[in-house]
Amino acid sequence: MNIDLSGKTVFVSGSTKGIGRAIAAQLARQGAAVMINGRTQASVDTAVNELRDADENAEVFGVAADCSTAAGVEAVLKAAPEVDILVNNVGFFDPKPFFDLDDDDWTGAFDVNVMSGVRLSRAYAPGMKEKGWGRIVFISSESALNIPTEMVQYGxxxxxxxxxxxxxxxxxxxxxxxVNSVLPGPTKSEGVIDMMEGQRKDGESVDDAGVRFVRENRPTSIIDRMAEVQEVANMVGYVCSPAASATTGAGLRVDGGVVGYPV
Incomplete structure (x- = not known):
């Protein structure tokens, strides 16, 4: 399938690394002009330069803003008043037992993972509606359906x-x-790799630690490994395309089969 997003503008929140960066690179390869986002100017500049170096044809720009705040979203809107495609990717996870979670843990997770997408969608959707075309994607997780006891606030x-x-x-x-949601399962983003580094046994590679994590914590996985960030980006690249015009209101799983069927 040849997906051409030439002439389309994209904003991907939280896209200086991990799944967000892979999505930004994928949509740029498909011809879109992509706005990279991170909280610091240094991280944004690094990501933009590296993506341009990797693909000389990539039309990639950047804006430093904290999308978990109303002020941060305003900064994004100033840099990109209209977009054709919005990917609400920014998010974080923080494994912590339920009874150790305080109010700030709950509200902080909600502001980053939910309100960022609410504010951005509220701002950009009317322009898409007026033009008669647009794509909004929320990067959710299999944890939405398979609530992890080690981080209930994330689920x-x-x-x-x-x-x-x-x-x-x-x-x-x-x-x-x-408007669709994409639900990755355990995925080898930088944050997860860092977590695996801390859990490796002697002589165990990060990949092997990832397989062990999946087997111990997501035993229903069918692929029996963590996903690569590109595998998630592939799904997003499709759902953002004109080819996905009849796919809306859906939860599209890239979870390796962790969540049982049907859901």
């Missing part, structure tokens, strides 16, 4: 994303704007 935010995405898709019925 809560990912379930909330599914609700927001579905409700927004229904709100934009018949407009040509699609």
């Amino acid at each position: 809560m935010t990912k379930t909330a994303q599914l609700a927001v995405a579905r409700g927004l898709a229904q709100t934009l019925r018949g407009t040509g704007v699609t």
Whole structure:
């Protein structure tokens, strides 16, 4: 399938590394002009330069802003007043037992993982509707359906994303704007690799530690390994394309089969 996003503008929140960066690179390869985002100017500049070095044809720009805040979203809107494709990717996870979670843990997770996408979608969706075409994607997680006991607050935010995405898709019925969620399973992003480094046994590689983590913590996985960030980006690249015009209000799983069927 030849996917051409030439002439389309994209904003990917939290895209200086990990899944977000892989998504930004994928959409740039498909011809879109992509706005990279991170909290610091240094991280944004590094990501933009590296993506341009990797692909001389990539049309990549950047904006430093904390999308978990209203002020940060305003900074994004100033840099990119309109987009055709919005990928609500920014997020974080923090393994912590339920009874150790305080109010700040809950509200902090909600602000980053949920309110960032709410504010950005609220700002960008009307312009997409007016043009009669647009794509909004929430990067949720299999943890939305398979709540991890080691980070209940994270699972809560990912379930909330599914609700927001579905409700927004229904709100934009018949407009040509699609809204979907993509649900990765355990994925080898930098944050997860760092976590695996801390859990490696003597003589164990990071990849082997990842397989062990999946087997011990996500034993229903069918692929029996962590996903690569590119595998998630491949799904996003499709759902952002004109080819996915009949896919909306959906939760698209790239979870390696962790969540049982049907859901």
